[in-house]
Amino acid sequence: EVQLVESGGGLVQPGRSLRLSCAASGFTFDVYAMHWVRQAPGKGLEWVSGISWNSGSIGYADSVRGRFTISRDNAKNSLYLQMNSLRAEDTALYYCAKDRRETFYYGSADYWGQGTLVTVSS
Amino acid sequence: DIQMTQSPSSLSASVGDRVTITCRASQSISSYLNWYQQKPGKAPKLLIYAASSLQSGVPSRFSGSESGTDFTLTISSLQPEDFATYYCQQSYSTPGITFGPGTKVDIK
Numbered sequence: 001e002v003q004l005v006e007s008g009g010g011l012v013q014p015g016r017s018l019r020l021s022c023a024a025s026g027f028t029f030d031v032y033a034m035h036w037v038r039q040a041p042g043k044g045l046e047w048v049s050g051i052s053w054n055s056g057s058i059g060y061a062d063s064v065r066g067r068f069t070i071s072r073d074n075a076k077n078s079l080y081l082q083m084n085s086l087r088a089e090d091t092a093l094y095y096c097a098k099d100r101r102e103t104f105y106y107g108s109a110d111y112w113g114q115g116t117l118v119t120v121s122s
Numbered sequence: 123d124i125q126m127t128q129s130p131s132s133l134s135a136s137v138g139d140r141v142t143i144t145c146r147a148s149q150s151i152s153s154y155l156n157w158y159q160q161k162p163g164k165a166p167k168l169l170i171y172a173a174s175s176l177q178s179g180v181p182s183r184f185s186g187s188e189s190g191t192d193f194t195l196t197i198s199s200l201q202p203e204d205f206a207t208y209y210c211q212q213s214y215s216t217p218g219i220t221f222g223p224g225t226k227v228d229i230k
Contacts, residue, residue, distance in 0.1 A: 035219075037166075044209065044221060044222075044223050044224045045158070045160070045166060045209050045211075045221040045224075046221065047211070047219040047220065047221060050216075050219065059216050059218075059219070061218070061219075062123070062218070095165055095166075100168075100171065104213075104216075104219075105213060105214075105216035105219070106154050106213055106214065107213050108156040108168055108171035108172070108211070108213060109156075109158075109166075109168060110168045110171075110177060112165035112166055112167075113165065114165055115165065
């Protein structure tokens, strides 16, 4: 059974940093691309970042480029999102999602975690 | 960036109704269009990928089609468990993968 478990969320002040983690199990992690998708309270879905199977291709939404960094450790079956210079508008539930393909572009997310909540507030 | 619009933004329907949701891309995205279902408090679920391919385990009452930059999700006979919010997503434009604003389907 595919499982994705996010962690690392919490309350953080504007301008500070936070690192999210996603522990994957139940599939061959190093074959598939991965995504981070977020959802602000009461709002729709927003794609944040994607990474290919071997980290060779990475992409970010304009809203986070230059502040967030996605990475993966295939040996640990883990995905990460380093979030710097956090803003109030980054407050959201952050989902980790597995792609059906090895690349995040042209793909689709077939499995999702339950999310970790990030609240940016003073 | 490619913009995605959805219509309607919400609809009320009865069990057994045929429901159609439309998603329009601001430019060509080939067939790189996915549909997701999200229920309150739950993670999204992939229904349709590549415009018309049914994800494994998804009931056959769900189908997808395309015509140029217009994409359609159809539920042939609405079931009680289908009341949810539906999102389209384009994965053609990288790095700018984008979701539509969503369509909420509730009970009439």
